[in-house]
Amino acid sequence: MWENIVKAWKAYRGWVNKRKEKREARRRAKGVVRDWLEFIVTLTIMVFFIRTTVVEAYRIPSSSMEDTLLIGDFLMVNKFLYGIRTPDWIGIPFTKIGFGVPHTRLPALRQPQRGDVIVFKYPRDPSQNYIKRCVGLPGDTLEIRDKMLIVNGQRFQDPAKAKYADWRVLPDGVQQPDIVPRNAGNRDNYGPIVVPHDCYFMMGDNRDNSADSRYWGFLPRDNVVGRAMVLYFSWDKYIPFYRFYDSIRWKRIGSLIH
DSSP states (O other), X not given: OHHHHHHHHHHHHHHHHHXXXXXXHHHHHHOHHHHHHHXXXXXXXXXXXXXXXXXXXXXXXXXXXXXXXXXXXXXXEESSTTXXXXXXXXXXXXXXXXXXXXXXXXXXXXXXOTTOEEEEEOTXXXXXXXXXXXXXXXXXXXXXETTEEEETTXXXXXXXXXXXXXXXXXXXXXXXXXXXXXXXXXXXXXXXXXXXXXXXXXXXXXTTSOOSHHHHOOEEGGGXXXXXXXXXXEBOTTSOGGGHHHHBOGGGTTOXXX
């Protein structure tokens, strides 16, 4: 019995060594440059596929989601949950050189829900990604009274780390010129409005300092990119670089986004 096992093991090791020798022979035949070129191309395709279909990194550039998300937070976005959205633009990364292409969306595991923190293409400039919290679903009746958000007649519970940076309350009846739709009121007394079919109403957790659906309108379903899931890095850019260790917000790394 043991002799058969030893023979089988030697045969397996011989097969492995032969495969290794063949791989090395192929590499020598192709040359080092071609071998590395194939590796880089393969890696690029894999990264592009993962970034397009599964997860994507996103950096928080503004204070509109404080204190849930801070400037300098880096997070992973789940693009699979709401249905993979195929690319609508092909071009040179980090430039505006490229062209638009037809796109589609694959079936979703579930639709966005109230309270989800969502990354989306800004309706007024789809080349930019925004991040806000979904507070209104299609068909919802939504209004704000003295800063208090009301959805379908019930108060919407503020997120745990939401804040109101401005103690002043703009009175009901005062119209802000940049509010959408026109004559809907102001940031503190708004609506009521009804969220249209296949659209969402988005707000920042920093309610007094957020350019959200109150200022640019409803978010079309087609603009949704994915749900913000986890913080993988965070740093405070206001701390000098020579104190790099202190600038990293260690306690935030790895935390889930709620």
